[in-house]
Amino acid sequence: MIQKQLLLLALFIPILAVAQTEDVSREDTLREVTVTSRSAEKRISEVQIGVEKVEIATLAKVPALLGERDIVKSIQLLPGVKSEGEGSGGYQVRGGTSAQNLMLLDGATVYNAGHLMGLFSAFNDEALANASLYKGLVPAQLGGGTSSVFDIDTRSGDMQRFHFSGTMGLLSAKVMAEGPLQRDCSSFLFAGRRSYLDMFLKASKDYKNNTMNFYDMNLRLNFRLSPQDFLNVTFFRGRDNMGLDELLDMTWGNTTTTANWLHTFSDKLYANTMLAYTDFSNDVGIDMMNIHYAMAGYIRHLMLNHRQVWTPTKHHRVNYGLETDYTQLKSAEWDIDYLHQREKRNAWMNSLWVNDEWKLSSHLDLSAGVRLHLFTVLGGSPYYQIDKQGNIIETMNPGSGEFVKTYADVEPRVSLKWTLNRRHSLKIGYSRTSQDIHAIRGSSASMPFDRYTMTSNIVSPERADQVAAGWTGITPTGEYDFSAEVYYKNIDNVYDYRDGKSFHSEIEIERLLLGGKGRAYGFELCAHKNEGRLTGWLSYTLAWSENKIEGINGGDWYTASNDRRHDIALVGMYQLTKRWELSAVWRYNTGQALTAPSAKYEVDGRTYYYYAERNGYRAPAYHRLDVSATYSRQVGKTTQQWAFGLYNAYNRYNPYVITFENDDERPSGTKTVQTSLFGIIPSVSFTIRF
Amino acid sequence: MKIVRNLYILTILLLTMSCQKEIDLDYNEIDPVVCIEGRVTNEQMYVLVTRSRSMEDPVHNSGIQGATVTISTPDRSEQLVYDPRDGYYHSPTGWKGEVGQTYTMQVTLNGQQYEAVSTMPPAAPIESTQFVWQPVMKNKLLIFTVWATDPEPDVRNFYWYRMERRSVNPDARRKQGNNTYRWNVFDDRGSRDARIYRDIHCMMDTSEDEPDEDNLKSVLFEGDTITFQLMTIDRPTFDYYQSLSTGQRMGANPISNIKGGCMGYFVAGNVTRSDTLYYKKINRE
Numbered sequence: 001m002i003q004k005q006l007l008l009l010a011l012f013i014p015i016l017a018v019a020q021t022e023d024v025s026r027e028d029t030l031r032e033v034t035v036t037s038r039s040a041e042k043r044i045s046e047v048q049i050g051v052e053k054v055e056i057a058t059l060a061k062v063p064a065l066l067g068e069r070d071i072v073k074s075i076q077l078l079p080g081v082k083s084e085g086e087g088s089g090g091y092q093v094r095g096g097t098s099a100q101n102l103m104l105l106d107g108a109t110v111y112n113a114g115h116l117m118g119l120f121s122a123f124n125d126e127a128l129a130n131a132s133l134y135k136g137l138v139p140a141q142l143g144g145g146t147s148s149v150f151d152i153d154t155r156s157g158d159m160q161r162f163h164f165s166g167t168m169g170l171l172s173a174k175v176m177a178e179g180p181l182q183r184d185c186s187s188f189l190f191a192g193r194r195s196y197l198d199m200f201l202k203a204s205k206d207y208k209n210n211t212m213n214f215y216d217m218n219l220r221l222n223f224r225l226s227p228q229d230f231l232n233v234t235f236f237r238g239r240d241n242m243g244l245d246e247l248l249d250m251t252w253g254n255t256t257t258t259a260n261w262l263h264t265f266s267d268k269l270y271a272n273t274m275l276a277y278t279d280f281s282n283d284v285g286i287d288m289m290n291i292h293y294a295m296a297g298y299i300r301h302l303m304l305n306h307r308q309v310w311t312p313t314k315h316h317r318v319n320y321g322l323e324t325d326y327t328q329l330k331s332a333e334w335d336i337d338y339l340h341q342r343e344k345r346n347a348w349m350n351s352l353w354v355n356d357e358w359k360l361s362s363h364l365d366l367s368a369g370v371r372l373h374l375f376t377v378l379g380g381s382p383y384y385q386i387d388k389q390g391n392i393i394e395t396m397n398p399g400s401g402e403f404v405k406t407y408a409d410v411e412p413r414v415s416l417k418w419t420l421n422r423r424h425s426l427k428i429g430y431s432r433t434s435q436d437i438h439a440i441r442g443s444s445a446s447m448p449f450d451r452y453t454m455t456s457n458i459v460s461p462e463r464a465d466q467v468a469a470g471w472t473g474i475t476p477t478g479e480y481d482f483s484a485e486v487y488y489k490n491i492d493n494v495y496d497y498r499d500g501k502s503f504h505s506e507i508e509i510e511r512l513l514l515g516g517k518g519r520a521y522g523f524e525l526c527a528h529k530n531e532g533r534l535t536g537w538l539s540y541t542l543a544w545s546e547n548k549i550e551g552i553n554g555g556d557w558y559t560a561s562n563d564r565r566h567d568i569a570l571v572g573m574y575q576l577t578k579r580w581e582l583s584a585v586w587r588y589n590t591g592q593a594l595t596a597p598s599a600k601y602e603v604d605g606r607t608y609y610y611y612a613e614r615n616g617y618r619a620p621a622y623h624r625l626d627v628s629a630t631y632s633r634q635v636g637k638t639t640q641q642w643a644f645g646l647y648n649a650y651n652r653y654n655p656y657v658i659t660f661e662n663d664d665e666r667p668s669g670t671k672t673v674q675t676s677l678f679g680i681i682p683s684v685s686f687t688i689r690f
Numbered sequence: 691m692k693i694v695r696n697l698y699i700l701t702i703l704l705l706t707m708s709c710q711k712e713i714d715l716d717y718n719e720i721d722p723v724v725c726i727e728g729r730v731t732n733e734q735m736y737v738l739v740t741r742s743r744s745m746e747d748p749v750h751n752s753g754i755q756g757a758t759v760t761i762s763t764p765d766r767s768e769q770l771v772y773d774p775r776d777g778y779y780h781s782p783t784g785w786k787g788e789v790g791q792t793y794t795m796q797v798t799l800n801g802q803q804y805e806a807v808s809t810m811p812p813a814a815p816i817e818s819t820q821f822v823w824q825p826v827m828k829n830k831l832l833i834f835t836v837w838a839t840d841p842e843p844d845v846r847n848f849y850w851y852r853m854e855r856r857s858v859n860p861d862a863r864r865k866q867g868n869n870t871y872r873w874n875v876f877d878d879r880g881s882r883d884a885r886i887y888r889d890i891h892c893m894m895d896t897s898e899d900e901p902d903e904d905n906l907k908s909v910l911f912e913g914d915t916i917t918f919q920l921m922t923i924d925r926p927t928f929d930y931y932q933s934l935s936t937g938q939r940m941g942a943n944p945i946s947n948i949k950g951g952c953m954g955y956f957v958a959g960n961v962t963r964s965d966t967l968y969y970k971k972i973n974r975e
Contacts, residue, residue: 600742
């Protein structure tokens, strides 16, 4: 058992500024309720290309690991979005890496939002209202992620009545309460979740000194200050704690808080002002025999955003605004025995934007804008000049607040929709995006202990250009809708570790990095069935992803680690009876790119592998079926719900890691071993609402 | 409640039960790659030249004869001589390395030239070694602790170590083959009082109690012979070994300090050795 726990831990260890969207203000005033058929219409009428609206109501029906409904896992069923790997909380959009995704909760940036090293996302579905995923093509009011922007909004509490709910699952329990603070004037919503794995550990004599828990909480207060003024204040905290006796201690998580004031000047003009604070931190300590090791890092943002939406005529809707963001980033602070080192830096980001949604004619809609992004590297900590081998050749110590370097990026954004008729439309779009927070990953999966760095005098902003074209169509009754999109993306200044370097090789992170570029292209198809007892969708992605980094593959383009050719997701929900609802998800993808050796040789008498080509092999295909059944009944004023699920229902052992073991005792010489993370996993949960 | 508890335990068991199975992979065939291991130490000087073998070849390649191998300093140069008994090139005069000296290795094989440079650091004398059982949750882990003298306390020094064991158990000997029991590289950031240490993880108590085919490579048996050597190395050699270790997991070849396009390394290192030990079971408390 201990080895399995250690194995799990070992698997875990290698695996860890922005504008509000229109939906937030609408959500405050209209209390939008997601209705499937309307969602289909919304999908069809959307001018912006490459955006997916995530329906929280649908999310609740999709089967999930251990019954923990997960918005981050559910978007991985959409075309163009891929999981990073089994058990990982990261997702990859259109050939990008998970480090290139910007995740916003009520406008505040959230990093590495996963519990248990990413097994589950940190977002409690009870607190969520709606979410939009922009797959690299974004309107000018959004910026900061070169692959995607995932914009999630929490729900406002009911201003008329109180509601409560509680759910007991196998892993965690969650509660939700909402209601008026002052009827029709103000409301609150609180949602909290906590795992109780540690309760069982505490009850065990052998494991009582171990810690393994996570929790998250959302609080949202809404105030109707006047008919023209709305204020909401949100708070989120998600935290994980893991400890192994007194040997190992790990903790990580996000805390965000926002205040958002919406003021309506007239029918044609309203303004939104937001103050947001984000704190992502991680901390790990190891104390074993003579080893005393501690490492911590954080990213903190204090951001002010003001935007106005002006509708001068029925043909124009202009969104303009500005944003200022003071960022502190500690790439690492560590104690290695008696050595204490720290690298912490500050920066000031500013953005200005204007975006016009212009109805050119009854058939043509244009969303066009530009974002000016300024990133200023601030003094107060050392900066370096570094040679090609990563050695420091000059150290500079600019004074606190001194401008070290400023980068200016002009980012055009355009999306054009040509409505062929009431049911069909064509779209085309282009976006340039940039990103200044760089996650440097030691493994192919995102981990809470990735080292982060910011754009500096040496590290340039990551820049992406994407073009896409697509078609959307809906049947006359709205029962089915279809979409198809093609895209091509170029990305510059992608940073990775130099060969042989890892996160703790040097405190000066720039000494560990090499920059390169990437490109990705592909084709996405999606078909939704929106009405009837059976609803769901089928999505298909055909994709290529390549990188070019000096020193790898002779400096030529090579297949990226996250390249895989075909991804299919089939999602079905069936209303069996009034009380029983069934759902199933089947996903399939062809083999992930894999770097495997082509020869072996001996050094110091030990056998090692020679890698002739980066990602020149393919792992076996991945496929999995998840099913769930939900039984709901009304008892008096309460609704009770039992949810039963089977993750990986046909117990397919999918590739998680593939390793090579030299075995000179057998004629074949090498043993190729596939490790799978999960077989079949049942779940049950009980929810009560009133 | 009991049913829920049992279901809970079952689920956790299922969650923690990763599964391994052997799969078929069609390995690419490539032209053999040259590998050079060159060592100049305070004890000896040798170079081994080999070629890589196919992934499905279980037979180790022996040292290649016919290369021209030269070691030189600014003041002295010597051509090493191939010894067919072990397949290595040795110094015909018994030349040994000296602290602070920079050595150049040149190898010519089939018209292709390979060259590397390395400087020998001062030695780190081993002060003590000890086996200790460290509690890890309900189990215990056997650790071999080594203390040595930091040769330059104010400088970041680099080290390579190798722990060898000759087992009394024939199955363990067969399983281990030519493989080193434990090796690694490290640096002395954070050391104090001019002393460095290394904790080397050997085996779990459960493995010692129940040795099986999977853990035989790790299990120490009463009477096993243990030898330990610590070598101070320069930064390029440290980078080579560290990239060898991490690269194997990440699918990257190590950064060799040899120019010319081959695998392997050239090191001028200073070796100190511990006394030979015979493993004896010790009280786990």
